[in-house]
Amino acid sequence: MSPRVAGSHPVHAGCRFRLSDLTVAVLGAGKIGSIMASSFSSCGMHVIATARSRERIERLRMQGFEATSDNAYAVRKASAVFIAVKPYQYPALARQIEGHVAGKPVVSVMAGIPLRLLRKTLPGAEVYRAMPNLNAAVKRSATGLVAPPGAQYKELVKSILSCMGRVYELPEQLIDAWTAVAGSGPAIIAEFIDSMILAALAVGIPRDLAYDAVLESIIGTAEYLRARPVHPAQLRDEVTTPGGTTITALKIIEGKGMKSALIDAVEKATARAARLAREIEAMLEETAGDPQGGGGQP
Numbered sequence: 001m002s003p004r005v006a007g008s009h010p011v012h013a014g015c016r017f018r019l020s021d022l023t024v025a026v027l028g029a030g031k032i033g034s035i036m037a038s039s040f041s042s043c044g045m046h047v048i049a050t051a052r053s054r055e056r057i058e059r060l061r062m063q064g065f066e067a068t069s070d071n072a073y074a075v076r077k078a079s080a081v082f083i084a085v086k087p088y089q090y091p092a093l094a095r096q097i098e099g100h101v102a103g104k105p106v107v108s109v110m111a112g113i114p115l116r117l118l119r120k121t122l123p124g125a126e127v128y129r130a131m132p133n134l135n136a137a138v139k140r141s142a143t144g145l146v147a148p149p150g151a152q153y154k155e156l157v158k159s160i161l162s163c164m165g166r167v168y169e170l171p172e173q174l175i176d177a178w179t180a181v182a183g184s185g186p187a188i189i190a191e192f193i194d195s196m197i198l199a200a201l202a203v204g205i206p207r208d209l210a211y212d213a214v215l216e217s218i219i220g221t222a223e224y225l226r227a228r229p230v231h232p233a234q235l236r237d238e239v240t241t242p243g244g245t246t247i248t249a250l251k252i253i254e255g256k257g258m259k260s261a262l263i264d265a266v267e268k269a270t271a272r273a274a275r276l277a278r279e280i281e282a283m284l285e286e287t288a289g290d291p292q293g294g295g296g297q298p
C-alpha cells in the first residue's frame with residue numbers, strides 16, 4: 001500500500017512522513033468537514049475539499065482550499081481520505097469513490113456507520129471510524145478513533161487527526177457511545193450554557209455579564225478538574241456550604257432529575273447511532289445497482 005501524494009513522494013505504510021508533504025481529501029466539507037479541512041490545513045497539509053452545491057464549493061475556495069464536486073478526483077490525489085457527509089448521503093458518495101480507494105486509508109466521521117459497512121462499500125481501502133467534535137475549530141476536539149485490525153496507516157491517521165485536538169483510540173463497541181458523549185457533547189453543553197444564562201437573567205444579571213459569568217465558570221471548572229485530580233463530587237462538596245446557597249440550588253436540580261435526564265439522553269443518542277447503521281444498510285441494499293446510489297436524497 002503506497003498512496004501517492006500529489007506533486008510529492010508516495011506515503012508508504014509504516015514509513016516516516018511529514019504532514020506538510022501530504023494531500024488529504026475531505027469529502028463533504030460542510031459544518032464539521034470544513035472545520036476538519038481548516039485544522040488539516042493549519043498543520044500544513046494540502047486539502048482538497050468536496051461538496052455538491054456551487055455555493056459551498058465557492059465558499060470553500062474563498063477559505064483557501066482546493067474545492068471540487070469531483071469526489072473521485074479528490075480521492076485519487078489524496079494520501080488519506082476523510083468522509084464527512086451525512087450518513088444518508090453516504091450510499092451515493094460510496095458509489096462515486098469505490099473504484100478509487102484501494103490501498104488508501106479512508107476515515108469516516110459519520111455517526112453510526114460501522115467498519116463492516118465501510119469495508120463492504122469501499123473495497124480494498126483501509127477503513128477507520130473517527131468521531132471528532134465541533135471544538136476542533138479551537139483545536140480542542142476530543143476525537144475517538146477506531147482502527148481496523150492490523151492497521152498499517154494508524155500513525156499517519158492519528159497524526160492527521162491530532163491537528164484537531166486530542167485523539168483517543170477506542171474499540172468499535174464504544175464509538176456510538178463516544179458519538180453521544182463527545183460528538184454531540186458540545187450541543188448538550190451549549191444547551192446547559194444557554195439555560196444557565198437564562199437563569200442568570202432571571203436573577204437580574206445583565207446579558208453580557210451573564211454570558212461571561214457562565215462561560216468563565218465552565219472553562220474554570222473544566223481546567224480545575226484537569227489540573228487537580230479530584231472527583232467532580234469532591235469539587236461539588238468543596239463549594240457546598242451547609243445551609244448555604246449551593247445546597248439550595250442542588251436540591252432543586254436533584255428534584256428535577258438533571259442527572260437521570262442526561263443519562264437517558266446519552267443512552268438514547270447511543271441507541272440512535274446503532275439504528276442509523278441499520279437504516280443506511282437498508283438504503284444500500286435498496287439502491288444496489290442504482291448508479292446514483294440514492295443520490296436524489298436531500
Ligand SMILES: NC(=O)C1=CN([C@@H]2O[C@H](COP(=O)(O)OP(=O)(O)OC[C@H]3O[C@@H](n4cnc5c(N)ncnc54)[C@H](OP(=O)(O)O)[C@@H]3O)[C@@H](O)[C@H]2O)C=CC1
Nearest residue numbers: 028029030031032051052053056084085086087089110111
Ligand atoms: N456537525 C458535527 O458537529 C459533527 C458531525 N459529524 C458527522 O459528520 C457528518 C457531517 O455532518 P455535518 O457537517 O453536520 O453535515 P453538513 O450537512 O453540514 O455537511 C455535509 C456536507 O456534505 C456535502 N455532501 C453531501 N453529499 C455529497 C457528495 N456526494 N459529494 C460531496 N459532498 C457531499 C454537502 O454538500 P452541499 O452543502 O453542497 O450539499 C455538505 O456540505 C455526519 O455524518 C455527522 O454524523 C461528526 C462529528 C461532529
Ligand SMILES: O=C(O)[C@@H]1CCC=N1
Nearest residue numbers: 111179180182183184
Ligand atoms: O447529530 C449527529 O448525528 C452528529 C454526530 C455527532 C454530532 N453530530
